[in-house]
Amino acid sequence: MRGAVLxxxxxxxxxxxxxxxxxxxxxxxxxxxxxxxxxxxxxPYRGINQVPRPTPMGHEYCGIVxxxxxxxxxxKPGQFVIxxxxxxxxxxxxxxxxxxxxxxxxxxxxxxxxxxLRVPLADGTLVATPAVPSQDLIPSLLTLSDVxxxxxxxxxxxxxxxxxxxxxxxxxxxGLLGVLSANQMGAGRIIAMSRHExxxxxxxxxxxxxxxxxxxxxGVARIKELTSGMGADSVLECVGTQESMVQAIxxxxxxxYVSYVGVPHGVEFxxxxxxxxxxxxxxxxxxxxxxxxxxxxxxxxRKIDPGKVFDLTLPLDQVAEGYRAMDERRAIKTLLxx
Amino acid sequence: MRGAVLxxxxxxxxxxxxxxxxxxxxxxxxxxxxxxxxxxxxxPYRGINQVPRPTPMGHEYCGIVxxxxxxxxxxKPGQFVIxxxxxxxxxxxxxxxxxxxxxxxxxxxxxxxxxxLRVPLADGTLVATPAVPSQDLIPSLLTLSDVxxxxxxxxxxxxxxxxxxxxxxxxxxxGLLGVLSANQMGAGRIIAMSRHExxxxxxxxxxxxxxxxxxxxxGVARIKELTSGMGADSVLECVGTQESMVQAIxxxxxxxYVSYVGVPHGVEFxxxxxxxxxxxxxxxxxxxxxxxxxxxxxxxxRKIDPGKVFDLTLPLDQVAEGYRAMDERRAIKTLLxx
Numbered sequence: 001m002r003g004a005v006l007x008x009x010x011x012x013x014x015x016x017x018x019x020x021x022x023x024x025x026x027x028x029x030x031x032x033x034x035x036x037x038x039x040x041x042x043x044p045y046r047g048i049n050q051v052p053r054p055t056p057m058g059h060e061y062c063g064i065v066x067x068x069x070x071x072x073x074x075x076k077p078g079q080f081v082i083x084x085x086x087x088x089x090x091x092x093x094x095x096x097x098x099x100x101x102x103x104x105x106x107x108x109x110x111x112x113x114x115x116x117l118r119v120p121l122a123d124g125t126l127v128a129t130p131a132v133p134s135q136d137l138i139p140s141l142l143t144l145s146d147v148x149x150x151x152x153x154x155x156x157x158x159x160x161x162x163x164x165x166x167x168x169x170x171x172x173x174x175g176l177l178g179v180l181s182a183n184q185m186g187a188g189r190i191i192a193m194s195r196h197e198x199x200x201x202x203x204x205x206x207x208x209x210x211x212x213x214x215x216x217x218x219g220v221a222r223i224k225e226l227t228s229g230m231g232a233d234s235v236l237e238c239v240g241t242q243e244s245m246v247q248a249i250x251x252x253x254x255x256x257y258v259s260y261v262g263v264p265h266g267v268e269f270x271x272x273x274x275x276x277x278x279x280x281x282x283x284x285x286x287x288x289x290x291x292x293x294x295x296x297x298x299x300x301x302r303k304i305d306p307g308k309v310f311d312l313t314l315p316l317d318q319v320a321e322g323y324r325a326m327d328e329r330r331a332i333k334t335l336l337x338x
Numbered sequence: 339m340r341g342a343v344l345x346x347x348x349x350x351x352x353x354x355x356x357x358x359x360x361x362x363x364x365x366x367x368x369x370x371x372x373x374x375x376x377x378x379x380x381x382p383y384r385g386i387n388q389v390p391r392p393t394p395m396g397h398e399y400c401g402i403v404x405x406x407x408x409x410x411x412x413x414k415p416g417q418f419v420i421x422x423x424x425x426x427x428x429x430x431x432x433x434x435x436x437x438x439x440x441x442x443x444x445x446x447x448x449x450x451x452x453x454x455l456r457v458p459l460a461d462g463t464l465v466a467t468p469a470v471p472s473q474d475l476i477p478s479l480l481t482l483s484d485v486x487x488x489x490x491x492x493x494x495x496x497x498x499x500x501x502x503x504x505x506x507x508x509x510x511x512x513g514l515l516g517v518l519s520a521n522q523m524g525a526g527r528i529i530a531m532s533r534h535e536x537x538x539x540x541x542x543x544x545x546x547x548x549x550x551x552x553x554x555x556x557g558v559a560r561i562k563e564l565t566s567g568m569g570a571d572s573v574l575e576c577v578g579t580q581e582s583m584v585q586a587i588x589x590x591x592x593x594x595y596v597s598y599v600g601v602p603h604g605v606e607f608x609x610x611x612x613x614x615x616x617x618x619x620x621x622x623x624x625x626x627x628x629x630x631x632x633x634x635x636x637x638x639x640r641k642i643d644p645g646k647v648f649d650l651t652l653p654l655d656q657v658a659e660g661y662r663a664m665d666e667r668r669a670i671k672t673l674l675x676x
Contacts, residue, residue: 093568094592102592102616230431245609254432254440264609271583271605275598275622278440284616 003114004057004319009047010327012320017056020111020118025071028122030081033063034142035112036310037322037334038085039172040263045323048265058113059085060145062138065126072122080133081126082296083119084288085109085146090124100124100289113319115338127292130300139307139335140299143177147333148295148306149288150261151177151238155185156291157259157282158234162186167223168208169248170238171199173309173333174261176206178236180306183207184298187234191226193219193247199332202308216247223251231256237283242267254278261286310335341452342395342657347385348665350658355394358449358456363409366460368419371401372480373450374648375660375672376423377510378601383661386603396451397423398483400476403464410460418471419464420634421457422626423447423484428462438462438627451657453676465630468638477645477673478637481515485671486633486644487626488599489515489576493523494629495597495620496572500524505561506546507586508576509537511647511671512599514544516574518644521545522636525572529564531557531585537670540646554585561589569594575621580605592616599624648673 001019006012020029035058043049062082068075075081088095088103095103107120119125133141140148151174160166166182168175171194182190183206191210192203200211212222224231231253237245240262248258260283274281298304312331314322315338322334339357344350358367373396381387400420406413413419426433426441433441445458457463471479478486489512498504504520506513509532520528521544529548530541538549550560562569569591575583578600586596598621612619636642650669652660653676660672 093566097591097593099592099616102614228431242609253435254437255435260609260613264613267609269607269609269612271580271598271602271607274607274619275602276440278437278622279620281612281619282617284613 001114001116002317003111006044006051006055006057008051010045012045012057012323014317014319017114020116022067022069023118024120025069026121026123027069028065028072028075028119028126029067030061030063030117030119031066032061032112032115032117032338034138035316035336036060036142037326037336038146039174041323042327043265045327056111056114058111059109060142060147061109061112061117062142062145063117064132068122075122075126075128079128081128082141082144082292083109083125083127084149084292086285087120087125088289089121090289095124098290099287101285101287113316113336115316125289127296129296137299139310140305141296142335143306143309144292144295144299146288147173147309148177149291150174150286152181152291152295153286153288154178154236154238154259154261155181157261158236159257159280160185160187160234163188164233165189165227166234166236167191167193167232167251168236168238169193169244169251171196171203172238175236175238176202176309176332177306178238179203179208180206180304182234182236184304191223191232196329198311202332205308216243219247220250227253233257238262240264240267249274249277249279252277252279256280257282259283309333313337339452339454340655341449344382344389344393344395346389348383350383350395350661352655352657355452358454360405360407361456362458363407364459364461365407366403366410366413366457366464367405368399368401368455368457369404370399370450370453370455370676371418372476373654373674374398374480375664375674376484377512379661380665381603383665394449394452396449397447398480398485399447399450399455400480400483401455402470406460413460413464413466417466419466420479420482420630421447421463421465422487422630424623425458425463426627427459428627433462436628437625439623439625451654451674453654463627465634467634475637477648478643479634480673481644481647482630482633482637484626485511485647486515487629488512488624490519490629490633491624491626492516492574492576492597492599493519495599496574497595497618498523498525498572501526502571503527503565504572504574505529505531505570505589506574506576507531507582507589509534509541510576513574513576514540514647514670515644516576517541517546518544518642520572520574522642529561529570536649540670543646554581557585558588565591571595576600578602578605587612587615587617590615590617594618595620597621647671651675
């Protein structure tokens with residue numbers, strides 16, 4: 001079997017790896033139908049996160065179950081399944097309260113850019129679709145594994161309600177799907193912050209009502225202008241840098257809600273400034289599993305089409321080009337077909 | 339008229355000051371029935387906040403209206419009133435959404451340790467009691483001006499609901515009234531963190547079900563032990579230091595709620611740690627005005643007795659001793675009678 005391995009900055013190779021096997025009785029083996037490159041894969045790709053040794057890559061996946069361990073009861077061979085990037089038992093207290101990405105037994109699924117994948121805690125992690133989907137649904141179903149679930153959590157954690165005024169900081173795939181999610185939740189106004197024409201267009205397709213091209217203080221000033229000086233009810237921070245976090249907090253109204261869903265890189269919050277901002281803050285690794293049943297239904301019934309974020313599709317053996325295109329911002333998100 | 343003036347670290351003087359007069363047509367002049375020393379007064383008293391010049395002190399107050407400006411319509415001379423430490427118009431967009439302490443016209447009321455006080459924005463700021471109260475209700479009514487309103491906000495901002503498991507970090511007057519507030523909101527279990535016997539006793543009177551005397555990592559370990567390893571649903575951070583903030587965040591369950599209501603002094607949040615803690619964070623200067631009508635009703639009908647936090651009552655001319663007793667933790671909170 002072949003898969004993607006990161007050797008160091010901008011050095012992704014497609015190479016022979018051992019075929020995954022059942023290790024624990026709760027495992028499943030899944031034949032990947034589609035996988036993709038995540039914005040967070042670019043942190044180690046760019047050398048911002050260190051990669052101490054050659055590292056298999058990929059944590060977004062969907063596909064057909066080939067085999068299950070003897071303790072697996074609900075997931076069966078032949079089913080088409082989607083799972084989160086964090087495997088979870090879906091039954092520990094943290095899972096039961098809806099934070100499956102903080103499951104007491106959580107394991108990061110980290111080898112999905114390959115043709116075959118071992119998924120731990122299969123019963124808790126995987127959700128099967130009603131039937132094997134038609135090919136055209138696969139991109140949208142794939143997004144539910146992380147990027148769409150993360151955008152959905154961003155909107156939920158920022159308390160988006162019917163009629164809310166929402167601002168989205170970041171025009172990557174998560175930010176764009178944050179727009180789509182806010183729209184689904186009934187937001188009255190959605191301001192997307194983007195300076196790239198193709199991303200602006202997709203944001204508008206997903207429900208953005210306003211585009212702000214300015215950044216930093218100027219971007220905040222524009223948001224204030226658009227909201228009678230108050231700021232937005234909900235702000236989704238979908239980047240993970242200090243600059244974007246400050247921009248997000250400053251764009252919220254007093255008592256507003258700021259969510260943050262990308263691993264913060266070098267972000268520090270000044271306690272006193274946060275205090276006087278009066279915002280609510282919530283974030284963390286998205287508990288995608290919580291939302292999977294609802295999101296699958298929306299995609300299955302063709303109510304949403306989050307797969308539109310894939311503007312580049314490549315065979316898996318061209319994974320290196322998939323990373324390059326995203327690194328250079330030529331592509332929003334790359335779908336890979338084994 | 340005489341009032342308290344802070345000259346420098348541990349140097350509070352009771353001295354002659356000009357009698358306050360109506361300056362703006364929206365002002366009221368209030369004859370103070372009772373005032374008190376706030377935990378936050380100790381920051382400048384201890385020299386942690388600089389005091390560049392002699393500064394009149396005091397921001398907690400209740401009393402009888404003596405005079406109102408010609409634009410004041412709802413507040414009338416002879417009424418007994420309570421107001422927040424932030425004057426607010428109670429009508430700007432921030433006020434209407436419940437964040438009166440971020441009112442667009444807010445003014446800090448900073449000269450209340452005196453016999454007479456000018457209150458700006460009287461119609462928005464002051465709430466009258468149904469009648470002039472009997473003397474025994476005055477301590478509890480006074481707490482509503484800040485300390486009780488802040489404890490109430492701490493519980494509300496930490497999402498305390500019927501049945502919640504709550505932990506309170508800090509056994510000052512705000513923390514103790516956070517216990518009382520959580521109890522009013524129906525918390526199922528309230529863990530007070532305190533190592534002082536008299537404060538533990540009051541916490542239990544106010545509804546604490548458990549006392550944890552350990553601090554820091556040991557304190558967190560005890561909270562985890564008491565909550566089947568999960569942490570508390572709601573944690574009220576009522577101190578404002580880095581140590582107490584870390585303790586609060588670490589004591590919350592995944593997806594739990596942490597509030598912070600004291601001005602943070604030297605507090606920095608590490609973005610990545612906060613991200614993986616998965617907590618909700620909300621705080622800021624308490625929008626006391628939002629809660630005043632409800633809290634007045636509770637005190638007036640003798641459902642709550644927050645005035646119990648005053649374990650020292652002095653005539654106002656002994657204000658210096660009032661500060662000293664709190665600084666040395668001989669008193670929880672000092673009530674001052676002009």
